[in-house]
């Protein structure tokens with residue numbers, strides 16, 4: 001991927017997902033050590049970062065479900081060379097999009113009032129709680145995606161194979177360049 005053999009700058013991001021895709025990333029086990037020889041992990045839920053950096057590859061877990069995600073994914077797209085929809089929630093909306101058949105107000109009432117203990121009320125207008133979008137959206141509906149790595153979640157070996165192909169400049173067989 002890089003003629004001067006510098007390490008690939010990698011980021012992983014967690015939007016509207018269950019974190020299962022990131023847990024699967026950790027399932028690479030000892031292969032994480034091999035990966036660490038080839039990449040520099042500049043931003044991820046495993047690290048502490050303030051501003052999203054310029055990177056070669058970003059794996060994005062989860063759908064775009066609220067206004068904060070919308071801002072994040074647009075910034076990430078601008079700063080990423082190869083953007084990967086990482087797992088089925090990013091690829092199709094999957095579990096995150098199950099709520100799309102209900103109006104947002106019903107979803108909020110269910111979560112914060114009907115099933116909450118204690119009931120604290122729907123956090124409307126609270127700047128610490130981003131507003132839900134009307135629909136949770138797969139990433140490619142918002143920004144251009146370069147690869148779709150499907151699975152709920154993709155397995156650790158699949159993630160490893162995919163990343164190594166990109167790092168070595170090969171076409172990853174496991175992921176698609178287009179959705180559908």
Ligand code: SF4
Pocket residue numbers: 016017018019020021061062086087088089090094095096151152153
């Ligand atoms: Fe969780 Fe599956 Fe969605 Fe990944 S694709 S965030 S494992 S529900």
